Amino acid sequence: MEIDKKTARKIDRELQSLRERIGADRKTLNEVFDKPTLLAFGKLISDRILKFIDFPISTGKEANVFRAVTPDDRIVAVKVYRIATSNFNRMIYYIRGDPRFAPIGRSKREIINQWVKKELKNLERLQEIEVPAPKPIRALQNILVMEYIGDHNYPAPLLKDIEMKDPERICNEIIGYIKKMYIEGDIIHSDLSEYNILFYKNRPYLIDLAQGVVSEHPFAFDFLKRDIENVVKFFRRHGVIYNAREIFRELIA
Numbered sequence: 052m053e054i055d056k057k058t059a060r061k062i063d064r065e066l067q068s069l070r071e072r073i074g075a076d077r078k079t080l081n082e083v084f085d086k087p088t089l090l091a092f093g094k095l096i097s098d099r100i101l102k103f104i105d106f107p108i109s110t111g112k113e114a115n116v117f118r119a120v121t122p123d124d125r126i127v128a129v130k131v132y133r134i135a136t137s138n139f140n141r142m143i144y145y146i147r148g149d150p151r152f153a154p155i156g157r158s159k160r161e162i163i164n165q166w167v168k169k170e171l172k173n174l175e176r177l178q179e180i181e182v183p184a185p186k187p188i189r190a191l192q193n194i195l196v197m198e199y200i201g202d203h204n205y206p207a208p209l210l211k212d213i214e215m216k217d218p219e220r221i222c223n224e225i226i227g228y229i230k231k232m233y234i235e236g237d238i239i240h241s242d243l244s245e246y247n248i249l250f251y252k253n254r255p256y257l258i259d260l261a262q263g264v265v266s267e268h269p270f271a272f273d274f275l276k277r278d279i280e281n282v283v284k285f286f287r288r289h290g291v292i293y294n295a296r297e298i299f300r301e302l303i304a
């Protein structure tokens with residue numbers, strides 16, 4: 052992918068001002084924004100998907116999430132997987148066995164590209180069946196652009212960090228999402244927990260969907276069971292008592 056001088060200068064300026072705004076050290080920024088990633092950002096800017104990156108929302112084990120602004124001044128979320136710190140064996144484990152993806156090569160970039168495409172496809176499917184989650188906007192290499200969930204001041208909090216007035220209602224809603232995803236969407240989140248659910252406008256939103264698999268995946272039932280167990284365990288601490296095994300059995304019956 053080629054990038055013109057003007058865009059390159061623009062990105063340089065962006066990065067410099069990002070550094071100043073967030074005070075991030077050069078090493079961190081260089082780790083996220085390596086050359087191919089910068090080129091991809093250049094393309095997103097010239098395709099008018101993004102105007103600039105606002106500030107970081109989160110630094111995870113494998114990805115950084117930023118708030119960004121589009122040319123028409125809407126706020127979006129941008130998730131950037133870092134090549135340097137991604138766990139490729141784990142990614143392969145979830146990609147292989149998913150019939151939506153052809154067997155993939157072993158290059159790290161190729162695996163990450165598939166991983167990001169998988170997150171995009173899973174988010175699309177959630178949109179189709181109307182399970183609340185960020186609307187995906189564009190996947191390009193190691194970058195996923197999606198709807199931002201939150202208000203102008205703050206991104207929506209994680210479920211683990213909120214005070215719940217009505218935990219039973221929220222629990223039922225999330226179990227409802229799991230069922231709907233399995234029955235109508237043929238999809239299993241596979242990394243569901245209070246760490247991957249945002250709470251916004253009084254509703255849970257599912258995020259972090261790259262691990263999601265279709266039910267044909269050889270370990271689909273294990274993932275489904277684990278998702279249900281995580282949710283049941285979390286809500287048990289908030290006084291909502293459900294039996295994970297029962298929910299699982301009923302669902303796959």
Ligand SMILES: Nc1ncnc2c1ncn2[C@@H]1O[C@H](COP(=O)(O)OP(=O)(O)OP(=O)(O)O)[C@@H](O)[C@H]1O
Pocket residue numbers: 108109110111112113114115116128130185197198199200201206207209246247258259260
């Ligand atoms: N669309 C979004 N809108 C607002 N905030 C978001 C959005 N997506 C992610 N976030 C924030 O960024 C954090 C990290 O996102 P996510 O869970 O997708 O990645 P991650 O856990 O860092 O991924 P990994 O663990 O694989 O590195 C979330 O906990 C949430 O706070």
Ligand SMILES: [Mg+2]
Pocket residue numbers: 111246247259
């Ligand atoms: Mg996460």
